[in-house]
Amino acid sequence: MKFPKFPVFFPDATRGLIKSLDTSDIESTKTNGILVNTYHLYKDLGMEFIKKKGGIKKFMNWQGFVISDSGGFQVGSLIKMNPTKGHVSNNGVLFKPGGEGQVMLTPEKSIAFQMELGSDMVVVLDDFTDPKATYKEAKESMERTINWARRGKREYEKICKEKHLSKEKRPYILGVVQGGFHQDLRKYCIEELIKIGFDGLGYGGWPINDDKSFDYESAKTIADNSPKDYLLYGLGVGKPDEIVRLFKMGYTIFDCVLPTRDARHGRAYIYDKKTVYKFLDLTKGKMKDDDNPIDPTCDCLTCTRYSRSYINHLFKTGDFTAGRLVTIHNLRFYSNLMEKLRG
RNA sequence: GUGGCUGUAGCUCAGUUGGUUUAGAGCGCUACUUUGUGGAAGUAGAAGUCGGGCGUUCGAAUCGCCUCAGCCACC
Numbered sequence: 001m002k003f004p005k006f007p008v009f010f011p012d013a014t015r016g017l018i019k020s021l022d023t024s025d026i027e028s029t030k031t032n033g034i035l036v037n038t039y040h041l042y043k044d045l046g047m048e049f050i051k052k053k054g055g056i057k058k059f060m061n062w063q064g065f066v067i068s069d070s071g072g073f074q075v076g077s078l079i080k081m082n083p084t085k086g087h088v089s090n091n092g093v094l095f096k097p098g099g100e101g102q103v104m105l106t107p108e109k110s111i112a113f114q115m116e117l118g119s120d121m122v123v124v125l126d127d128f129t130d131p132k133a134t135y136k137e138a139k140e141s142m143e144r145t146i147n148w149a150r151r152g153k154r155e156y157e158k159i160c161k162e163k164h165l166s167k168e169k170r171p172y173i174l175g176v177v178q179g180g181f182h183q184d185l186r187k188y189c190i191e192e193l194i195k196i197g198f199d200g201l202g203y204g205g206w207p208i209n210d211d212k213s214f215d216y217e218s219a220k221t222i223a224d225n226s227p228k229d230y231l232l233y234g235l236g237v238g239k240p241d242e243i244v245r246l247f248k249m250g251y252t253i254f255d256c257v258l259p260t261r262d263a264r265h266g267r268a269y270i271y272d273k274k275t276v277y278k279f280l281d282l283t284k285g286k287m288k289d290d291d292n293p294i295d296p297t298c299d300c301l302t303c304t305r306y307s308r309s310y311i312n313h314l315f316k317t318g319d320f321t322a323g324r325l326v327t328i329h330n331l332r333f334y335s336n337l338m339e340k341l342r343g
Numbered sequence: 344g345u346g347g348c349u350g351u352a353g354c355u356c357a358g359u360u361g362g363u364u365u366a367g368a369g370c371g372c373u374a375c376u377u378u379g380u381g382g383a384a385g386u387a388g389a390a391g392u393c394g395g396g397c398g399u400u401c402g403a404a405u406c407g408c409c410u411c412a413g414c415c416a417c418c
Contacts, residue, residue: 014380035379073379123379176379208378235379242378257380264382285372323382 001065001120002168003033006231006252007341009243009334010035010067011260015044016060018260018331020324023062028301029331030339033065033120035255039074039095042113043103055118067255068119070110070152072145072176073236076128076206088127090144107151115159119171121253123202123235124152126176131206138180145178145204146192153196174233176204183221190225200231200253203246207237214242216249223249240269240337241276247341259334263326266315268294269333277333280308282326287312300332301325 011018011026013034018026026034036056053059057066075093079086086095092106107125114122127144130137153173160170175193179185193201203222207215223232223246233253234246243254259269266283280294281287290308298304302311302325314322 012380019380019382037379040380067379069379071379077379126379128379202379204379206378212376214378233379238378256378258378261377261380261382265377320382 002172003065003120003253005342007243007247007338008033008065008253009338010065010253010255011331011334012037012255012257013060015040016056018327019264020320020327021331023060025301025324025328026062026331027064029328030335031064031331032335033067034062035067035069036117036119037069037071037074038110038113038117039069039071039103039105041068041117042071042105042109043095043101047113047116050113050116055116057118065120066118067121067253068114068117068123069235069255070114070123070125070176071105072110072123072126072128072204075126076130080128080130088144090147092125092148107148108155111152111155112159115156115163115171121172121174121199122156123174124149124176124198126178126204129178129180129205131180131208131210133180135182135185138178138182138185142179142185142189145176146189146196149175149193149198150196153198172199172231174198174200174202174231176202176235177222178204179218180205181209181215181218183217186218186221187225190222194227194230198230200233201226202233202235203237203251204235207234207242214238214245216245219246219251220249223251226250239277240334243337244276244341259330260327263330264320264323266322266326268326269330270295271297271333271336276337282308282311282322283315284312294326294329295333298329298332298336300329302329303332 010033011031014037016036018034050056075088079088086093087097092104095103105125110125111122125148127141127148129141133141156173175198177186177189177193179189190201201222203219209215226232231253232251234251236256237243237246237254238256239258266281268280268282269277270280272278287308292308293303294308295303306325311322311325
């Protein structure tokens, strides 16, 4: 399936679920796609099981779009933060070496698994550039990313041929740009990825600077140096205002854990004309007796049925229905933001 | 009525041979942080006439006496 309209925001259903929601809940938020993760699903379920289930959409009974992340980000979030959790070599990534649940991901295996998942967009395995990396280290991870991209693309072509997938039936394939804060590395990476040939490029790495500000410079480098017909994907982006800004640069695909994670911690998003959004913290004492819905202008299930007061009570009680209700609202906030951006 | 136990932050409690001139903790509360998911954590902050009174002492949450409140036991 090809994405019919842009921009799109796909919340993270890492293990094949949006935490606390089922797929009918997701549909009710007018969210038209989700992101699943290769590393987690490969580790939990394996290639053969997914094949037997006929792919992730059938397994989940999800009619919408699916993007599968390659597992490349886990190189950074799991291994580079804690080197005992895995090892990166030119061949690929070994997670939990020697331990229970040891998983080896190569660029080929990552793509092959994503094709079995039945994703609408597959992502090549990339080597995350650590934000604290030296120039030399950043260059190495960037070059490895290019090498892996080449291998991933080759595997993709091979599988498409084996499965006789026409141009229309093939999923999109995304290359990931690494290089950290070094713009010359970013540019070089983009040039090489374009030579390999992709449907789009992803803004990879860690987009947050030490002072908590978003690294728009790298995002702009990618946007300015990509072919016009390439899709631009802000991987893991982001806050509503960051999405708006990247959309203006040309980015049209986004995913992020924030709306769902914030929801589970009681923070609801409310639209604000000046700042794009603001938070409403439903766990706070001042919500205890507030009979208003989270957002009176919102048409989601939560806002049409429940008061801030009641949701505050659910949080205090500790039941996860609270997380579900706020997740539903936050996803509707994001889908609504996409509708606004489409104009 | 007699005896005993308890009384310290919004809540649950630490804190005795009297002694860091600003009495602690957990939870709660307030403000921030979290970005290709660990249903969590972290940072900072506000908050107490130590039930009340009198006394002993250089110095009392801590010792003495009186008093108030709650609980328990026995007449």
